[in-house]
């Protein structure tokens with residue numbers, strides 16, 4: 502048997518030895534392989550970068566933090582570059598690692614740059630993870646153009662700023678007569694804003710500095726101010742005689758507080774979009790039985806202040822119309838104002854109508870200028886059939902007659 506020189510038994514023995522040898526060989530390398538993560542690692546290290554974001558704008562010192570981990574072989578090296586220059590380069594020997602760096606950008610030209618962070622693991626294969634973000638160095642403060650609707654405003658009237666900026670802002674703050682004023686975007690115009698404010702009829706006549714502070718995305722700040730003169734307006738003094746059955750109303754503080762809470766909750770859903778167009782109309786025909794701002798005191802005591810709206814008196818049931826386009830924020834019964842409709846005209850401008858006999862709209866309705874929203878009555882704290890018409894700007898009661906002359910719109914609208 503030339504072809505089979507070994508006996509069957511010998512052949513079996515050789516095969517067993519061969520198999521054992523192979524098994525030992527692979528087991529040996531298997532053990533080595535698994536005990537030596539630098540060899541077996543096939544996972545990319547993980548890298549997170551914070552403090553600089555893609556598309557971000559920066560100036561001065563950027564505080565960047567980075568964390569990396571590689572559960573198998575560990576982190577070998579971390580390198581951070583801006584454009585082609587190293588700003589951080591460290592050999593690490595840990596599974597996970599966290600560090601930060603204050604990157605001084607004063608040597609960088611203004612404009613676009615690229616930050617690249619590279620982490621290399623400790624495996625034989627030197628596996629790499631790279632994170633790159635594009636960012637802008639901006640050291641130029643925003644340019645502001647600020648003008649006021651009026652340079653002289655009467656006590657109780659409205660004024661505001663129109664602000665144009667040459668770049669995107671992170672914050673825009675306006676302060677007028679000690680209050681911070683909300684800025685709203687002008688419709689259809691990028692980086693143009695309107696900040697309306699009401700001047701209290703109790704504001705001291707004087708020249709006021711209205712301050713505007715703009716901060717761009719990189720943090721550069723520009724401050725501009727305009728001077729506004731508040732001129733005195735003569736407000737008459739009025740003593741109100743309440744009929745016996747209504748005398749208790751002003752002393753029910755719990756009910757008055759409840760009214761205030763209901764109105765505050767309704768105003769919370771007022772919108773940012775301008776709904777009014779042009780000047781405001783009187784909501785009803787009739788005689789002005791009490792003008793805005795009149796200093797008031799109730800004969801029987803209670804709240805003594807000024808009249809916050811205009812009272813228009815006419816027959817019971819006279820239709821009351823929306824003085825401008827808006828959305829119904831509230832339509833219901835309140836304790837002091839009686840049956841009330843509150844309209845949102847957007848951008849902090851709100852009109853209210855009190856003491857109605859009946860309501861013609863419900864919350865959420867959108868109304869055009871002139872839409873009938875209710876009928877005149879004498880509900881709540883009222884001494885006869887009339888509509889108390891009130892306009893507030895950023896929460897400040899202002900003279901509605903001013904809004905019949907002036908629309909506080911800009912050439913953008």
Ligand SMILES: [Zn+2]
Pocket residue numbers: 791808809810811812888889890
């Ligand atoms: Zn009134």
